[in-house]
Amino acid sequence: MLPNFAYSRPRKLTDAVAHLADAKNGRVHAGGTDLIGCLRDGIFKADTLVSISGLTDLHGIEETGDGGLRIGALATITQVADHPLVKERYAGLAQGASEVASPQLRNQGTIGGNLCQKPRCWYYRGEFHCLRKGGGACFAAEGDNTFHCLFGSDDVCHITHPSDTAPNLAALNATVHITGPEGKRTVAADAFHMPPSVDVQAETVLRPGEIVTAVTLPPPPKGLRSSYRKVRARRSWDFALAGVALALQFDGDTVRNGRVFLSGAAPVPWRSQPVEKAIIGKKLDDATIKKAAKASVEGAMPLAKNGYKIGLFQGAVAEELTKIAAG
Amino acid sequence: MTTEKDIYYTKDIPVPETPPPGEEPAPWKRTRIIGKRVPRVDGYERVSGTAVYPSDVILPNMIHGAILRCPHPHAMVKKVDISKAEKMPGVRAVITGDSPEADLMWPYSGEVRTKLFDPHCRFEGETVAAVAADTPYQAWDAVRAIKVSYDVKKHLVDETEALTSEVSIHEGGNKVGVQTHHRGDVEKGFAAADAVVAASYRSACEIHTPIELHGCVANWDGGALTLWESTQGVYSVQSGVAEVLGMPLSKVRVIGHYMGGAFGSKLQAGKYTIIAALLARKTARPVKLFLSREETYLAVGNRPPANMTLKAGVKKDGTLTALDFTCTGASGAYPAGGTALVDWLIRDLYACPNVRTECTDVYINAGPARPFRAPGHPQASWALEQMMDALAEKIGMDPVAIRLKNVPDISQGRDRPYTTTGLRECIAKGAEAFGWETARKAAEEHNRNGGPIKRGVGMGSCVWFVGGGGPPSTVVIKLFSDGSVNLNMGASDIGTGTKTVMALVAAEELGVKPEVIQIENADTGTTQYATPSGGSKTVPTEAPTVRNAAIAVKQELLKMAARELDAEVSDLRFDADDILSSKDSSQKVNIKDLSELKKRGVVMGVGYRGPNPENKSVNPFAAQFCEVEVNTHTGEVEILRFLGTNESGRVMDRLTFDCQVLGGITMGIGFGMTEWRALDHGQTGKMLNKNWHDYKLPTALDVPMDMTSVPIEMPDPEANNTGAKGLGEPVTIPTAGAIANAVYHATGIRMTDTPINPITLNRKFAEKEG
Structure with missing residues (x-):
């Protein structure tokens, strides 16, 4: 049922990178919650699996010297959701993590895997040879696109990015740390995911042989309030129909600065600059919130069956802004 | 451990009176255990994982089966190339529509039979070929290595388009049938109404998807076939398999002691049952064949979609005057009750003299429906209950x-x-x-x-x-020389607690504690005939049968005691584990001291389900x-x-x-x-x-x-x-x-x-x- 593959569990990061770089179709095995399903369903090929569970440096969550936070790529979603510093300083990330999947999956899945997971489009995951799998067409464009995107498809691929942690990391200005055959590099969390117009077969900017090793968060700026709101078709074990990640710096009642990312909206965590524009420099009164809610769907390109998201995003954004304004 | 003296209840609660043979027992006046909160008799086994479900069965030399299914909703199989699959490691048999042993007819319904591997695939998930291999992985790899050329045909998957579609799923069009019911005069009823409301409703297709997958383990011993099948009815599977394979019932044994859910989708043998039997015969090995979750979504049933209209009239005082209902439902690719019972609530639930219903069942290119917990009813309830509220609002009630x-x-x-x-x-x-x-x-x-x-x-x-259940059912209860009890019935416990309830019935009637009752059930080789557990009929069918069997045991014990005490049976009664004379309380014998029981070792009582009330x-x-x-x-x-x-x-x-x-x-x-x-x-x-x-x-x-x-x-x-x-x-x-x-x-x-x-x-x- 699974393809035949070579499996290694190196102790050193350099070995892991080397194994991966040598493989024709190498895949990283961390929590495996997404990988095993993809292999079983034949979503992609894999001739080599490199387990990174033996790389002890990739575990752990700790404060950095500058007062920020480093989350090892192998930190489980549960560890992120429950960590006192995450909860205290980056509440939106803790909420996002706690809304992922189900308790079993949160215990097994990792933050690195959550960032690198494959989309959940039912055409991509089914027996449909779609663009993302190297085929000729996006089946969602004319098919059942109930769960598909409002933004950013570029008329190429209409997935929504499934991660609940990524929009929060992006909103919180996190940095993704990567090691590969060429050495180390960092990418801003908001630039980590790949728009389909650039490469429809990739979800991230990772190059062959590269491994996510950690995510770092800058020290929380003064007046930071962050939160995440997720709406789904059922109340657990489900991806976002619509979600909103807020990381706003308040000065008294006024939003001094802020970043707003939507989930369930686009093939990548979707920065909503119209919402940011509507609220920055403003007090979050009813009129501002109403305007911001409207702005959240500015430029949206609804498909035949996902038009409900227009109202849903406005509702979710309005509700979350109201809540964050209250402190 | 239950010690001997614990077998019976304390003596302050009487054992129910034993009627003479041939007489119906009186209803229980007071119950000691029936109606109490009693945990499952097999709760420990189920929770601890020691219960052996059919999917847990492992036999020596057992190999594994897998089925290749059509990936298209409508296609003709042109060619099946198994040359590569046959040569793969571990593969022991591949069967297709061309295999002589698979040249069998499968009864999709009473009227419609098709070849087991019919080249005309009318739904996604129809069977095309099957493999048996040493491991499930090898079997699946081989399934994927079979090359099939399909002539993909135009499909129809929306039941509302069935009667106008250019696609014809069966000769004669896409209409399975129309059922109607009329009583009174609906037009007069609407004329007499103070308010009339009309609306359309739709309930989507729902899939059973029980925890335990559909499937079985098949093993041949000479000309006799044994199947460990996850089923609601072992006797139903037995007769289905015997019919398709042309075997005597006695040569097909079906065992299903435990099973992990069904909701109506396991009332009969599946194609997978036949395929497992064929693979087992061809390879001379036991074959385990359980479907993948994906297959169960496609091929083993659903609650069909219902497209309903309902018009209702009501008087100001709330009296219904008329109900006019239509429904279009979909059997799927074969006749399967696409609108079965979908108008029953309209006809029966609320008092209404003027009722008209018309239900149209159509074919679509999707898996056939199967009964699903209260077939038809949740669909109609969805429409009718919303309509009742709409009427109430209209008249301010x-x-x-x-x-x-x-x-x-x-x-x-x-x-x-x-x-x-x-x-x-x-x-x-x-x-x-x-x-x-x-x-x-x-x-x-x-x-x-x-x-x-x-x-x-x-x-x-x-x-x-x-x-209400009903006949037939036969149950055997054996009482051993220490007073402990074995209850033998054919019915499956589909997770509802059937075994527990039946233990309580036997315990109530015999005065013993339920935990000393050993239950054997759901095995055509060793337990008695029962119809499948479904239709909310298992308790009203089997419980009275169990009671009758327990009474038969008591009658037998009273006869033994009468001989032992030289008394009349009619003078004797039970007091826990004693039998004593109502006339002379010194005339008394403990059940365990009955010499005949000691000699025989067992008393057996057979119970039959009596008829239901007439009219x-x-x-x-x-x-x-x-x-x-x-x-x-x-x-x-x-x-x-x-x-x-x-x-x-x-x-x-x-x-x-x-x-x-x-x-x-x-x-x-x-x-x-x-x-x-x-x-x-x-x-x-x-x-x-x-x-x-x-x-x-x-x-x-x-x-x-x-x-x-x-x-x-x-x-x-x-x-x-x-x-x-x-x-x-x-x-x-x-x-x-x-x-x-x-x-x-x-x-x-x-x-x-x-x-x-x-x-x-x-x-x-x-x-x-x-």
Whole structure:
């Protein structure tokens, strides 16, 4: 049922990178919650699996010297959701993590895997040879696109990015740390995911042989309030129909600065600059919130069956802004 | 460990009187164990994992089967190339439509039979070939290595297009059949009404998807076949397999001691059963063949979609004057009851002299339907309960009051009396226990404050089509020389607690404790004939049979005691494990001291299920009440609480009773809020959500913490000698309609189509805003 593959569990990061770089179709095995399903369903090929569970440096969550936070790529979603510093300083990330999947999956899945997971489009995951799998067409464009995107498809691929942690990391200005055959590099969390117009077969900017090793968060700026709101078709074990990640710096009642990312909206965590524009420099009164809610769907390109998201995003954004304004 | 002296209850509660042979026993006046909260007799085995389900069976030399299925909703198989698959490691057999041993006819229905591997594949998931290999992985690899050329045909997956489509799934068109019912004069009824409401409703196709997959282990011993099958009825599988393979019943043994759920989708043998048997015969090895989860979504049944219209007339006082109902449903690719029983609630539940129903069953290129917990009923309930509320609103009446106004005196659908009916009590006592009026007012008060969270309260009620059970059934009870008991019955326990309830019946009648009763069940080789467990008939069928078997044991013991004591049988009675004379209390013998019993080692009693009452209908009734909160920003619905009242005659085990009620509500929440089959209409016609993520079953968070079961206990002396009626299906009928009514109460939005979720609610919000 699974393809035949070579499996290694190196102790050193350099070995892991080397194994991966040598493989024709190498895949990283961390929590495996997404990988095993993809292999079983034949979503992609894999001739080599490199387990990174033996790389002890990739575990752990700790404060950095500058007062920020480093989350090892192998930190489980549960560890992120429950960590006192995450909860205290980056509440939106803790909420996002706690809304992922189900308790079993949160215990097994990792933050690195959550960032690198494959989309959940039912055409991509089914027996449909779609663009993302190297085929000729996006089946969602004319098919059942109930769960598909409002933004950013570029008329190429209409997935929504499934991660609940990524929009929060992006909103919180996190940095993704990567090691590969060429050495180390960092990418801003908001630039980590790949728009389909650039490469429809990739979800991230990772190059062959590269491994996510950690995510770092800058020290929380003064007046930071962050939160995440997720709406789904059922109340657990489900991806976002619509979600909103807020990381706003308040000065008294006024939003001094802020970043707003939507989930369930686009093939990548979707920065909503119209919402940011509507609220920055403003007090979050009813009129501002109403305007911001409207702005959240500015430029949206609804498909035949996902038009409900227009109202849903406005509702979710309005509700979350109201809540964050209250402190 | 139970020690010998613990076998019997204490002597202060009498053992029920033993009627003379040939006489019906009197109803139990007082029960010592029936009706109590008794945990499952096999709870430890089920929870600890020691229970061996058919999917757990491992036999020496066992190999594994897998089925290649058509990936297209409509196609002709042109060529099947197995040359590569046959040579793969571990592969021991490959069978296709060209294999002589597979040249068998499969009965899709009474009338329609096709080849086991029919080249005309009328639904995605139809069988094309099968493999047996040493490991399941090798079997699946080989399945994937089989090359099939298909001539892909135009498909039809939307039942509303079936009668106008250019695609003809069977010769003679896409209409399976039309059923109608008329009584009174509907036009006159509408003319006499003070208010008339008409609406369209749709309930989406729902998939059974039980925890244990469909399948079996097949093993041949010479010309005899043994099957360990996950099934609701071992005898049904036996006769199905014997028919298809042309074997005597005696040569097909089917065993299904434990099974992990079915909801109606395992009432019969599957194609997979036959395929497993063929592979086992060809390889001379035991073959295990369990479907993948994906296959079960495609090929082993569903609750068909229902497209309904309902027009109803009502007088100002709430009296119904007319009901006019139509439904288009889909059997799928073969005749399978696409509209079976879908008009029954319209015909039977509420008093109405003028009723017209017309149900049209059509073919589509999708897996055939199968009975699904209360076939037809949740669909009709979805329409009817919303209509009752709409009528009530129109005439300014309370939803509970309008239903109480229309409680019928007889079963109108059959034009004969019910033995007993607790419909009125279910509605009235349920409303009281729920705090209906207070909750309705509180919700309306809450909603006047203008916040985005709206509250609503709704209800619905139901009757279930059958639920009285009936013959045939045979049960054997053996009492050993130490007074302990073996209960032998053919019925399957499909997770409902059948074994537990039957142990209680035997315990009640014999005076023993249920834990000393050993149960053997669901094995055509060693247990007695029973019909499949379904239709909410297992308790009312098997419980009286068990009671009769226990009485037969007691009659035999009394005869032994009469000989031992030189007394008349009619003078003897039981007092725990003693038999004594009513005339002379010194005349007494302990059961364990009966010399005949010691010599024989066992007393055997055979019980048969007697006939049902003539010219009366035995039915269970229910009502459900719920309170919801709707977030009008997001369309999220939170169910705050649910209360279910059920009149199923006598309560046999309060714990399994409550489990049924809570489980039924949970399933109803899925039907109303989370579940729908998505077919790729307009493109490939394939099913898009054939897995447990995309096909959304309710999770623990979708079900309220606050769920209450309120039994309306009315032992039914005419139904059978235990007074119990069925329960397993009425518990899930009114749930979805009650939720829809609560959502309407909260928002003023009629959710005429399932499911109610943020997707569909936001669509309605957008419509409302224009």
